[in-house]
Amino acid sequence: MAAPTDRKPVVIVDDVHVEYKVFATGKRPTAADSGRRLGQRQRQTRTVHALKGVSFTAYENDSIGIIGSNGSGKSTLMRAIVGLTPVSRGAIYASSRPSLLGVGAALIKDLSGERNVVLGGLALGLTMEEIEARYDEIVDFSGLRKFIELPMRTYSSGMTARLKFAIATARTHDILIVDEALAVGDQKFRNRSESRIREIRDNAGTVFLVSHSMRSIRDTCNRVVWIEKGDLVMDGEADEVIAAYEESQQR
Amino acid sequence: MTVADEAARHGLHRVGGRPPLGPYLVDVWRRRDFIYSLAKFRIEAENGRNRLGMAWVVLKPLMNAGVYGLVFGVLLQTRREIDSFVPFLIIGVMMFEFFSSCFTAGAKSITSNTALVQSLSFPRIALPLALVMQKLLQFGPMAVIMIVAALVGGHRPNIQWLLLVPLIALFAMFNVGLSLVTARLTVHVRDLTQLLPFLARFFFYTSGIFFSVEVRFADTPTLTRIADFQPIHEFLALGRAILLDGPQYDMPVEYWWYATAWSIGLAIVGTLFFWSAEERYGRTD
Numbered sequence: 001m002a003a004p005t006d007r008k009p010v011v012i013v014d015d016v017h018v019e020y021k022v023f024a025t026g027k028r029p030t031a032a033d034s035g036r037r038l039g040q041r042q043r044q045t046r047t048v049h050a051l052k053g054v055s056f057t058a059y060e061n062d063s064i065g066i067i068g069s070n071g072s073g074k075s076t077l078m079r080a081i082v083g084l085t086p087v088s089r090g091a092i093y094a095s096s097r098p099s100l101l102g103v104g105a106a107l108i109k110d111l112s113g114e115r116n117v118v119l120g121g122l123a124l125g126l127t128m129e130e131i132e133a134r135y136d137e138i139v140d141f142s143g144l145r146k147f148i149e150l151p152m153r154t155y156s157s158g159m160t161a162r163l164k165f166a167i168a169t170a171r172t173h174d175i176l177i178v179d180e181a182l183a184v185g186d187q188k189f190r191n192r193s194e195s196r197i198r199e200i201r202d203n204a205g206t207v208f209l210v211s212h213s214m215r216s217i218r219d220t221c222n223r224v225v226w227i228e229k230g231d232l233v234m235d236g237e238a239d240e241v242i243a244a245y246e247e248s249q250q251r
Numbered sequence: 252m253t254v255a256d257e258a259a260r261h262g263l264h265r266v267g268g269r270p271p272l273g274p275y276l277v278d279v280w281r282r283r284d285f286i287y288s289l290a291k292f293r294i295e296a297e298n299g300r301n302r303l304g305m306a307w308v309v310l311k312p313l314m315n316a317g318v319y320g321l322v323f324g325v326l327l328q329t330r331r332e333i334d335s336f337v338p339f340l341i342i343g344v345m346m347f348e349f350f351s352s353c354f355t356a357g358a359k360s361i362t363s364n365t366a367l368v369q370s371l372s373f374p375r376i377a378l379p380l381a382l383v384m385q386k387l388l389q390f391g392p393m394a395v396i397m398i399v400a401a402l403v404g405g406h407r408p409n410i411q412w413l414l415l416v417p418l419i420a421l422f423a424m425f426n427v428g429l430s431l432v433t434a435r436l437t438v439h440v441r442d443l444t445q446l447l448p449f450l451a452r453f454f455f456y457t458s459g460i461f462f463s464v465e466v467r468f469a470d471t472p473t474l475t476r477i478a479d480f481q482p483i484h485e486f487l488a489l490g491r492a493i494l495l496d497g498p499q500y501d502m503p504v505e506y507w508w509y510a511t512a513w514s515i516g517l518a519i520v521g522t523l524f525f526w527s528a529e530e531r532y533g534r535t536d
Contacts, residue, residue, distance in 0.1 A: 012258050093255075094266050098266070105366035105367040106370075110296035118288060
């Protein structure tokens with residue numbers, strides 16, 4: 001491994017395999033299918049090997065970009081690190097429970113932004129007092145002060161995304177995983193959110209960033225892991241790996 | 252040196268897997284604000300877009316009671332065998348509504364929140380607990396209607412009415428246990444969501460909502476004996492005995508013991524049953 005050994009490891013991913021069993025109807029529907037009886041078994045299980053033995057170690061203050069084409073296993077790897085997807089073989093060790101940056105699923109769009117700040121904060125594990133203390137900061141960061149009383153369903157998608165990001169980053173995370181979150185909002189908000197990510201990293205945190213935007217990876221990450229079809233292709237300095245990746249994409 | 256040793260040397264823990272029961276329950280207690288707010292905000296969101304808002308929580312079961320009262324009480328004449336039929340029916344329908352909504356909606360509390368389960372880490376038991384809390388908060392106004400119905404029916408309030416509080420607490424505990432069981436079962440077998448409404452209906456027609464089990468089956472002691480141990484029937488009988496006067500509504504003291512046993516037993520079984528599959532929730536296979 002390229003990283004010096006005197007740094008403290010925070011996350012160790014050791015030969016991780018993830019396999020899904022899914023029901024698949026594999027075939028295209030044809031005229032013959034319509035004659036099939038309803039109770040007849042037509043589902044077959046198919047095993048999808050999403051990760052095929054990925055290993056790497058993340059150290060303190062690392063900010064690691066995860067790149068690869070669609071369906072390469074990036075999100076599966078991140079979900080395995082968080083513990084949401086069980087590994088079939090291998091193991092993942094972490095110094096504290098890693099968290100995914102994302103709070104969207106906890107919010108209720110019929111409620112006002114204000115209520116959602118409270119609900120989202122509680123879902124992230126903040127206490128009522130912590131939310132009260134950070135409420136103004138969250139609202140200011142989202143830039144939605146004027147609309148915070150309105151139900152979230154009236155927000156545009158950009159406004160919703162800004163509110164979600166503001167709530168999600170209100171909690172301090174030791175190990176934070178950001179999946180494509182920086183692609184939201186206008187240019188001004190993107191700059192602000194990227195600097196917020198760097199801030200988290202500088203506060204002794206470890207950040208994983210999954211993105212298709214090489215620019216935002218180059219701006220925030222010191223190290224890049226490249227995954228393709230469930231295999232780890234390359235792990236190293238950001239510029240080096242991105243260059244190799246971009247070259248492979250042009251072919 | 253293996254990777255596991257290396258990880259242990261730096262104080263790293265394995266990710267995933269289920270926490271021991273003690274720390275799990277401590278974590279649940281720490282999340283109590285989340286559970287309560289989720290329940291409260293969901294009610295708010297549910298009612299926000301209706302013109303009558305919160306009133307529907309009460310109107311729906313009242314209208315239900317109206318329909319059953321008309322069909323069974325008036326047309327099929329079950330009211331003849333019951334003293335003060337209207338409060339009897341309203342108490343039955345309101346209390347049953349609390350049970351059946353926990354039973355059927357509790358079953359979906361994990362499967363209908365997959366996105367939430369997959370994106371944030373919190374003890375999953377928070378979801379069924381929030382659901383029962385939501386139904387309990389909605390039961391509040393229904394309990395008021397029960398009391399009003401008893402008053403209008405000419406039953407004088409007395410100190411015994413305070414027993415409603417422990418009764419509702421026991422009933423809520425019973426519903427927690429039950430929804431924990433159905434929530435986990437539904438994760439394994441989705442088809443249950445189709446089946447549970449029928450089970451709820453079965454209990455509706457057999458627990459004595461609009462007829463009196465004791466009067467109708469007075470000649471069949473086997474049936475009344477079964478009803479003695481049927482928890483829903485126990486809760487309804489206790490609710491009516493608390494609020495209504497008259498020889499039909501003598502307090503069945505032994506029911507307090509049975510109902511307490513059901514509630515505590517089911518709450519413990521439900522918690523263990525739900526917790527033992529903690530790492531399973533949210534998985535896609």
